[in-house]
Amino acid sequence: MPKKVDHEARRREIAEALWRIASTRGLDGAGLRDVAAEAGISLGRLQHYFRSKDDMLAFALRHINALADRRIRDRIEALGEEPTPRLVLRTCLVGMLPLDDRSRTGALVGAAYFVRAVHDADLRAEARNGIPHLRDFFTGQLRRAADRGELPPARATDDEAMLLISLVDGLSAYLLLEVHTPEQALRLLDLHLGQLFGGGAVSEGVRE
Amino acid sequence: MPKKVDHEARRREIAEALWRIASTRGLDGAGLRDVAAEAGISLGRLQHYFRSKDDMLAFALRHINALADRRIRDRIEALGEEPTPRLVLRTCLVGMLPLDDRSRTGALVGAAYFVRAVHDADLRAEARNGIPHLRDFFTGQLRRAADRGELPPARATDDEAMLLISLVDGLSAYLLLEVHTPEQALRLLDLHLGQLFGGGAVSEGVRE
């Protein structure tokens, strides 16, 4: 029954099979034959939907980023009406951590792409171009918190936002290596958030 | 002229050739033949010094970690007599960042190993076992700072130490991706240190 298949859906199915392989064996351990077998299709069929392996990789990366984006967006909307900036930030940061199977798979695939991006200018550019937007969103939330008197105005900067993003990235790496438990990672994140929103004074612990 | 070669030195030479390959093409892009060619030797000779590829990889990892360790240790000793705990910490953290060619190569190789470790329990255990020691050293410095009245005692905790380590890891990743410039990374690190120590003067530059 040709002519009626949903190309995009087929490509998504294949991409998801790729994630399953890549999250356990790594991206370089994911041959076309492995992916096809994991997806339950023939190699020929996979090739019908992706002209080359790079084509498949690029699609899978964009797709997984889109899913993560949607997932975090949903969580923020689930916070209800007018959540505090701090809660929005924390929800976003926690959503970026590989804490459950879904996000862990995403992070594993992301890590595989990371190493590839380090040596590939095109991939590096693609990995880079989402970050300013994320940073601006964070900075906006920080400014909103400052306006509400929940944060010292001097702390509502791009640098503080990038610090948060960098920290989450480091925490993610150690979660993947099982250096941190999920509980530890959350505790460290909240420790930093507590410092940030607690202001200059030291030993204050804002509760969650 | 057999019998007189320094095995360990030969292995180090080969390991350095491996780094050169891995830092530009990645670990999976480093075949035995590539490494041999980079080292200017034959494949047979390489195999004479490493029984298997995994053997070579394991040696190269231990060697590069040892070099980084020595490099940072030297810098700390170069600080002179009784440096402040804050300066020791900053020197150590800055030394962990990929800011020059040497440390960048080390970080690139480390990133390649990272992705491999995520899928390999043995490598993961090896990557993990150095961290508690590092954390204890950091915690010790924090406590020393607290004793000298340079840090609120409540901040001299294992968690604050792990936060520093996690942050440096995140900053390193973004340095490799060229999201941060070296200047930005140092600024973010000092921003966090400033918060931690209560905003005192930042120690002067460690130039690369």
Add this chain to the structure above:
DNA sequence: GTTTTTACAAGTCACTCGTACGGTATAACG
């Protein structure tokens, strides 16, 4: 001075990789 050990070079092995291609079945289209 013969034997043994060490240090390599070169070639071979079985295998995997991404890609290319030929063949076939099906349904939409003229």
Add this chain to the structure above:
DNA sequence: CGTTATACCGTACGAGTGACTTGTAAAAAC
């Protein structure tokens, strides 16, 4: 109807992989 474009499958190719074997020369050991 026949034509044609689509959706596959199966296989084969050439390059490259790590591991292994064989060959050779030279220094050390006896």
